[in-house]
Amino acid sequence: MSRRFKVGVIGCGIGRSHIVEGYVPHADKYEVTALCDLDETRLNTVADEFGVVRRTRFSDELMADPEIDIIDICTPPALHTKLVLQALQAGKHVVCEKPLTGSLSEVDEVRRAESGSKGLLMPIFQYRYGEGVAQAKRIIDSGLAGKPYAATAETFWRRTADYYDNPWRGRWSTELGGVLMTHAIHLHDMLTYLLGPIERVFARTDTRVNAIEVEDCVSASLLMKNGALASLTATLGAAEEISRLHLAFEHVTFESNHAAYSPGDGPWRITPASDEAGEKIRALIADNPPIGRRFNGQMEAFYAALVEGSQPPVTSEDARRALELVTAIYHSSETHSDVILPLSETHPKYNSWRP
Structure with a gap:
C-alpha cells in the first residue's frame, strides 16, 4: 500500500x-x-x-x-x-x-x-503545470525548437482599492512587493522555466493604479544567457485580465493561452516554421503524458x-532565481542601470530589495 x-x-x-x-x-x-x-x-x-x-x-x-x-x-x-x-x-x-x-x-x-x-x-510555482506548458517544455528540451530568439511575458491583471482594503496588502513590510512579487512572479518563473537563466536586466517600476506603497506597473528588458531577448510587462490596471507568454524560436513559435490564473493550461498555439518541423513536433507530443493543472x-x-x-x-534554487530577478528589477529601476546576474552577497540589495 x-x-x-x-x-x-x-x-x-x-x-x-x-x-x-x-x-x-x-x-x-x-x-x-x-x-x-x-x-x-x-x-x-x-x-x-x-x-x-x-x-x-x-x-x-x-x-x-x-x-x-x-x-x-x-x-x-x-x-x-x-x-x-x-x-x-x-x-x-x-x-x-x-x-x-x-x-x-x-x-x-x-x-x-x-x-x-x-x-x-x-x-x-503552479503555473508550470498544465498541458500547454508541458508540451512546450518537451519540444524545447528535445532540441526541435532550435535557437531561441525573443519572448514576451505579459501580466495584465486588475486590482482595485477594495483588494487593498486589507491590513497586509500593498505594504512593503508585509507584502514585500507589489505586482512584481505577488502577481507576475509566477509568469516570470514560467518564462525562465522554458527559456533558461537570465544574464542582464534593465527595468522600470511605478505606482500608477492604486494609492499603495508598492509598485503596480513594471516594464523590464532581459538578456538571457542563451542570447535570447525577452521583455516583461505587468500592471494591475488592466480592464481585461490576461497572462500571456509568447516565445519565438528558430523552428517554432509558442503562444500560451491567455487565462489570467492558469496560462499553463492547453491548448497553446504552437506554430512551426516549416512543414518538416511541424511533422517532427506533432510526432514528439503525440504521446505526451497527461499532467495535472496548477496545484x-x-x-x-x-x-x-x-x-x-x-x-x-x-526547488529552493528555482525560488532564488525568481527572487534574484525581483531584486535586479527593483535595483535597476532605482539606479537606472543594467544589472548583471547572478547577484552575490556583496550586492547592495542582497539583504533587502525594499526601499
Whole structure:
C-alpha cells in the first residue's frame, strides 16, 4: 500500500486552493489533518468544508505534532521565512507559497537550513503545470525548437482599492512587493522555466493604479544567457485580465493561452516554421503524458519526489532565481542601470530589495 502523507496547512486563504486543487484530488496520497489560521471564522469554515477536525490559531502546535509530515505555508509573505525555517528545523517536509522569503540573504539562509534537514522543501510555482506548458517544455528540451530568439511575458491583471482594503496588502513590510512579487512572479518563473537563466536586466517600476506603497506597473528588458531577448510587462490596471507568454524560436513559435490564473493550461498555439518541423513536433507530443493543472500537477509531482527521496519538482534554487530577478528589477529601476546576474552577497540589495 502506498504511503499517505499527513498535511498541516497554515493559512486558509490560498490554503483552501491548495486543498481543493492539490490535496483532495490526490486523497490516496495526502490527508489534510490540521488547519491553522488567525481568523477563527475562516478557519472553522474551511475546516468544516473538508471535515478537518484539528484546528488551531497557533502554528507552533502543527510544528510540534509528530503525526504531521508536511507543513503547507499559505500565510502573508512576511511570515514565510520564519515558518519555513521552523518547519525545516522540526524535520517536516515543507510546501510554501510565493515568495519563499523576503530577500536573497533569507533564501540563502533557508537553503542552508534545507541542506541540514531531513525534510524536503518545495516552493509553489503552479503555473508550470498544465498541458500547454508541458508540451512546450518537451519540444524545447528535445532540441526541435532550435535557437531561441525573443519572448514576451505579459501580466495584465486588475486590482482595485477594495483588494487593498486589507491590513497586509500593498505594504512593503508585509507584502514585500507589489505586482512584481505577488502577481507576475509566477509568469516570470514560467518564462525562465522554458527559456533558461537570465544574464542582464534593465527595468522600470511605478505606482500608477492604486494609492499603495508598492509598485503596480513594471516594464523590464532581459538578456538571457542563451542570447535570447525577452521583455516583461505587468500592471494591475488592466480592464481585461490576461497572462500571456509568447516565445519565438528558430523552428517554432509558442503562444500560451491567455487565462489570467492558469496560462499553463492547453491548448497553446504552437506554430512551426516549416512543414518538416511541424511533422517532427506533432510526432514528439503525440504521446505526451497527461499532467495535472496548477496545484494538482505540482502536488502529484511532489508526492513522487517524497516517495522516491528525489529532488522536489520545484526547488529552493528555482525560488532564488525568481527572487534574484525581483531584486535586479527593483535595483535597476532605482539606479537606472543594467544589472548583471547572478547577484552575490556583496550586492547592495542582497539583504533587502525594499526601499
